Each structure stands twice: as structure tokens, then as C-alpha cells.
Amino acid sequence: MLSLLWALAGCGPASDCVVDADGDGYSSAASCPRGTDCDDADPLVGPGAIELCNGIDDDCDGFTDDVLQDLDQDGAYASGCAGGTDCDDLDGSIHPGATEICDSRDNDCDGRVDDVDLDGDGHLPVACGGLDCDDDDRAVHPDIAENCTDGIDNDCDSSVDVDDFDGDGFFSADCGGDDCDDADDTIHPNAEEACDDVDHDCDGDTTDVDEDGDGYGTVECGGADCDDSDPDISPDAVDDCTDGIDNDCDGQVDKEDADGDGFQPESCGGKDCDDLEPTVYGGADELCGDGLDNDCNGVIDQKNADKDHEIDAECGGDDCDDDDVQVYLGLPDLCDGVDRSCDGDDLDDRDLDGQTCDTDCNDALASVGLGFVETCDGVDNDCDGSTDEGVGSCSQALPGAMDLDTQAYAWPVDDFRWFHRDGGVVFEGTGSDAWQILDYNLFLQPPWSFSAEVTVTGGGFGSEAGLYVSRYGQDEDGYLIALFDAETRVQAHLGRLVSGTFDNLTGDSKPKHLIPGAGLPNRIELAHDGRLITVSLNGVPFRSRTADEAAESGYPALVVYDTAGDAVTVHFDNITVTN
Numbered sequence: 001m002l003s004l005l006w007a008l009a010g011c012g013p014a015s016d017c018v019v020d021a022d023g024d025g026y027s028s029a030a031s032c033p034r035g036t037d038c039d040d041a042d043p044l045v046g047p048g049a050i051e052l053c054n055g056i057d058d059d060c061d062g063f064t065d066d067v068l069q070d071l072d073q074d075g076a077y078a079s080g081c082a083g084g085t086d087c088d089d090l091d092g093s094i095h096p097g098a099t100e101i102c103d104s105r106d107n108d109c110d111g112r113v114d115d116v117d118l119d120g121d122g123h124l125p126v127a128c129g130g131l132d133c134d135d136d137d138r139a140v141h142p143d144i145a146e147n148c149t150d151g152i153d154n155d156c157d158s159s160v161d162v163d164d165f166d167g168d169g170f171f172s173a174d175c176g177g178d179d180c181d182d183a184d185d186t187i188h189p190n191a192e193e194a195c196d197d198v199d200h201d202c203d204g205d206t207t208d209v210d211e212d213g214d215g216y217g218t219v220e221c222g223g224a225d226c227d228d229s230d231p232d233i234s235p236d237a238v239d240d241c242t243d244g245i246d247n248d249c250d251g252q253v254d255k256e257d258a259d260g261d262g263f264q265p266e267s268c269g270g271k272d273c274d275d276l277e278p279t280v281y282g283g284a285d286e287l288c289g290d291g292l293d294n295d296c297n298g299v300i301d302q303k304n305a306d307k308d309h310e311i312d313a314e315c316g317g318d319d320c321d322d323d324d325v326q327v328y329l330g331l332p333d334l335c336d337g338v339d340r341s342c343d344g345d346d347l348d349d350r351d352l353d354g355q356t357c358d359t360d361c362n363d364a365l366a367s368v369g370l371g372f373v374e375t376c377d378g379v380d381n382d383c384d385g386s387t388d389e390g391v392g393s394c395s396q397a398l399p400g401a402m403d404l405d406t407q408a409y410a411w412p413v414d415d416f417r418w419f420h421r422d423g424g425v426v427f428e429g430t431g432s433d434a435w436q437i438l439d440y441n442l443f444l445q446p447p448w449s450f451s452a453e454v455t456v457t458g459g460g461f462g463s464e465a466g467l468y469v470s471r472y473g474q475d476e477d478g479y480l481i482a483l484f485d486a487e488t489r490v491q492a493h494l495g496r497l498v499s500g501t502f503d504n505l506t507g508d509s510k511p512k513h514l515i516p517g518a519g520l521p522n523r524i525e526l527a528h529d530g531r532l533i534t535v536s537l538n539g540v541p542f543r544s545r546t547a548d549e550a551a552e553s554g555y556p557a558l559v560v561y562d563t564a565g566d567a568v569t570v571h572f573d574n575i576t577v578t579n
Contacts, residue, residue, distance in 0.1 A: 022046075029060070036060060053080035053089075076109075085109060102128040131156055146174030157183055178202060195221035216249075224249055239268070271296060288315040318342060325516055332538060333357065334520065350523075351574065359383075364453040364521055364574045418558075424453075424573035425558055429463070433564030435500050437468060439557040442577065444469060444528075449578045450556045451525035451536075454483060458569035464561040465570040467526050468497060469554045478554050479547070481524050481535045482561070483514070490516040492524075494535050494543045497559070506543055513540040521573070528552055 124130025171177020217223020264270025271282030311317020318329035333348035470478030
């Protein structure tokens with residue numbers, strides 16, 4: 001008959017569909033377009049049914065347990081209902097606020113069973129499985145000291161004011177004696193220790209079974225001695241890396257770390273050249289004056305804590321501040337209060353114009369100094385606070401007669417973000433994750449040189465900035481020197497840039513004479529003498545490579561890699577081109 005109904009439902013119009021598998025008088029919503037029974041397999045589920053807190057949509061209204069139910073009429077709704085808190089809606093004595101009693105049930109619905117503590121001393125009574133022998137007295141519980149004069153078993157250990165309750169000849173520790181368990185006559189200071197997690201001799205240690213007398217309890221009793229039959233094997237022993245035995249009980253065979261510095265000695269295949277000195281191991285910081293080769297590099301007292309390749313002055317080197325990577329002999333001073341060059345002051349004349357940076361208002365430009373002649377270059381040459389005054393009307397141009405308004409090549413051409421500012425060029429990035437290049441309208445033929453002061457002033461981690469000489473301008477093949485901000489210090493590398501892809505020819509480097517950190521200038525130079533392409537950093541040669549003939553000539557350009565998500569701002573100052 002059911003199959004016939006199914007057949008009729010499938011063939012007749014939707015309004016005549018009748019499928020009622022559970023016989024509750026409602027057609028199946030799943031089988032009939034106008035059916036209302038949301039569960040045609042359960043006759044207790046259908047429109048008009050009573051909604052219960054059972055995780056089922058009993059009345060097919062599209063909502064589950066959308067009622068408040070109090071079957072035991074104790075004033076608390078069943079916890080199965082939204083907002084309900086009654087953990088047993090069939091027992092009126094169980095609900096939030098009820099008094100907890102020792103009946104193995106959670107009477108007050110707090111999630112805990114028989115948590116009775118009438119005197120509030122933090123201990124459950126014995127009747128509820130606890131250890132409180134008097135739950136009406138806050139001064140009686142297992143954690144309180146025994147009072148040997150009040151006639152009460154204060155600490156619930158079954159002894160009342162008894163000095164030697166177990167009769168083992170030792171007074172109870174509770175009453176001033178040295179018996180740590182006065183209820184057990186096998187436990188006292190003269191008892192023999194056993195391997196059972198019990199402190200039999202009352203010395204505070206349950207693991208002190210020491211058959212070989214080396215001062216360590218056996219592992220079987222919870223101690224640290226992995227061989228209690230051999231006094232030469234214990235945690236204090238030194239591992240012999242040739243005997244196949246775990247001499248020091250550290251779980252490792254023939255692996256030693258006697259000084260506890262975390263490094264294995266060289267005799268065990270490790271990097272610790274002195275396993276009796278915790279300050280000595282491969283990679284440790286070298287210390288001055290201790291006469292030790294702390295970093296195991298074969299040289300004593302050669303400290304370079306800031307990793308700037310210069311030895312601490314206290315160790316006989318030229319680094320006057322070995323905690324600052326931006327300080328060592330040979331770095332230029334910036335008049336910023338830091339003696340970067342270790343010459344006793346923060347003064348320098350980086351542009352070699354005869355004026356130090358405390359007088360020279362721009363120590364990166366040789367054409368700028370106090371009292372110099374003002375020229376038409378967009379710069380305050382005489383350091384009087386005014387620019388190009390007294391020189392009449394003039395147009396400012398960059399080396400190579402490049403004017404940013406009319407003669408600049410740049411790519412990608414849809415993201416032009418180069419600006420002429422204070423005699424230099426500024427790039428303001430947007431995080432395009434691409435090389436941004438600005439070419440000069442000037443063709444170089446060897447011998448030539450190209451240099452600039454490069455300063456990163458915003459963003460920068462992962463970004464690169466430098467100088468580029470391309471064969472044909474735009475994005476063609478050429479040599480690139482780039483500074484790379486590697487978070488902890490500035491690195492530099494020389495490579496080839498071909499159609500936007502950089503081929504690193506030197507690998508990431510950490511050369512001397514680079515000033516790390518955003519906001520500090522580095523002068524970099526590319527030069528070609530007809531045979532070699534040479535790179536210099538702050539006046540010191542860094543790399544020289546034989547240049548192939550195809551790339552020995554080209555157009556000078558400024559270049560920035562604008563990392564996505566970390567747009568960078570770069571200043572190029574004191575730009576110099578010789579051809």
C-alpha cells in the first residue's frame with residue numbers, strides 16, 4: 001500500500017501528494033512539496049507536537065528546543081533548554097541553589113558531586129569521601145597541626161594527643177618528635193628505607209635506596225642512579241665516549257655535556273672545545289680577558305658581540321662599542337651624538353669639502369657648506385636656510401641633464417613615484433612588489449663611474465635600493481648594486497638585472513663599512529675602468545668583477561625594489577656621474 005502511495009505521489013499533482021510513513025497524520029516535508037512533517041520516521045514529531053528539550057525540532061517549526069521546561073516544578077528550567085540550569089529536571093530536590101548532601105549526586109548543579117564542606121575549611125568530610133573528621137569545626141582537618149593538649153584529633157590522623165601512638169619508640173612529629181608517621185610503627189628515623197614510594201626513615205626522601213653508596217638513589221626507587229651496583233655510574237660521573245655505557249645517567253650513551261652548556265664535547269663529536277667551561281662552546285660569544293677561546297674558533301679573546309666584523313677594543317680590536325653594530329673604526333660620523341668612527345667624537349667630513357658635519361648643513365654634498373657660494377641647484381649651498389637665493393631664475397637639473405618632468409624614463413610606467421627634492425631624488429613606494437627604475441638620459445662608455453648617497457627613511461624590510469647601469473635603458477640587461485635591509489643589519493649584493501629578474505652574483509653579504517638601520521645614509525658606487533666593474537661602499541671597495549663586453553656600456557639609473565605590503569621611501573642624494 002505504501003509503495004502505491006509513493007507511486008501516486010510521484011505521478012499526481014503536487015497538491016495531492018500524501019506521504020505519511022509514521023502515520024501521524026502529516027505528510028512528509030521531504031517527499032511532498034506541501035508536506036509539513038519534518039521527520040516522517042517519528043510519529044512524535046510533527047506540526048502541533050509538544051516541543052521538548054531533547055535536541056529535536058519536535059513541532060517542526062524550524063527551531064530546536066525553543067521552549068523552557070520545568071518538569072519537576074522546582075522553579076529551575078531544564079539545562080537542555082536555552083538558558084536552563086537544572087541538571088536533573090525529574091527531581092525537584094536537584095537544582096541550582098539546592099543544598100549539597102553526601103548522596104553521590106550533584107544536588108546544587110555546580111558540576112561537582114558531594115562537595116560538602118560545612119565548616120568551610122577546604123576539606124570534605126569523611127562521610128563524603130574526604131579526610132575532615134569533624135566538618136563542624138574549622139580547626140579540625142588534615143592540614144592543621146596537632147595540638148597535644150586539647151584532647152582533640154586536630155589533624156584527623158586517628159591519634160589524639162599521643163606522642164608515640166604507633167609505639168615504635170619515636171615521638172610524633174606533630175607533637176615535637178621526629179616520627180614522620182606516628183600511625184605506622186614501620187616508619188621512624190631508624191627504619192630501613194624500602195623501594196615503595198614511602199619515606200620509611202623520615203629523611204624527606206622516598207627514593208634514597210643507594211646500594212653502591214655513590215650518593216644517588218636507584219632509578220627503580222625513583223632516584224637518578226641508572227646502575228646502583230656501580231659507584232662509578234651516577235649523574236655526577238663524566239661520560240666516557242668510548243665504552244658504550246651511559247656513565248652519567250642522562251639517557252644518552254657516549255654523549256657528554258659535563259659543564260651543562262647544552263653542547264657535546266669534540267671528543268663525542270660535538271662542538272664544545274672545553275666541556276669543563278660552560279662559557280665555552282661553538283658559537284658562544286667571545287669574552288675578553290678570560291684567556292679562553294669561548295667560541296671555539298681557535299682564537300682567544302677575539303670578541304665581536306655585535307657581529308660587525310670588528311674586534312672589541314677591550315680585546316685589542318678597533319671596535320669602541322661592541323654592543324652597537326653601527327660603531328667601529330672606519331665608519332663615518334654623522335654628528336648624531338654617536339662616535340661611530342671610534343675617534344673620540346661624532347664629527348666627520350664625509351663629502352671632503354673641508355667642513356665637518358656640525359658646521360656643514362649637508363655633509364653628503366661637497367657643494368654645500370657654511371659660507372659657500374649659492375648656485376642654481378635646488379640646494380642651500382651656503383647653509384643660510386635659503387635655497388637658490390641671489391642666482392636669478394634657474395631650472396634645476398640632475399646629472400646627465402635629466403629633468404624629471406620631461407626626460408625621465410621609468411618603469412613600470414603606470415606607477416611613477418619619483419620626485420626631485422633638495423637636489424636629490426626621492427622614491428615613495430606603494431608596495432607593488434616589483435623593481436622600480438628611473439633611467440638617466442645619458443649613455444655611459446668606459447671608463448665611467450656612478451655614485452649616490454642612499455638613505456631608507458620609511459618601511460624597508462625586504463626592500464632593496466641601489467644603482468643600476470643598463471645596456472639600453474628601461475628594463476634591459478645591466479649591472480646592479482643593491483642594499484638589502486635584512487632586519488638585523490644592512491646587507492649588500494652585486495648582480496645582474498634582466499627584464500625585472502635579479503641574478504645575484506655575490507650572494508647576500510655582510511661587508512664592513514655599511515651603516516645599518518633606516519634613516520642612515522650609505523654611499524655606494526658603480527665604476528667601470530674598461531675591464532672591471534667595481535663596487536665601493538662608503539669609499540671602501542667591496543666587489544670587483546670582470547664585465548662582459550655586452551654590458552660594459554649603458555644608461556645610469558636609480559633602482560628600488562618596492563616590496564608588497566611594506567612600501568619603502570628612499571632618498572638618493574649627492575648623485576655623481578662621470579663619463
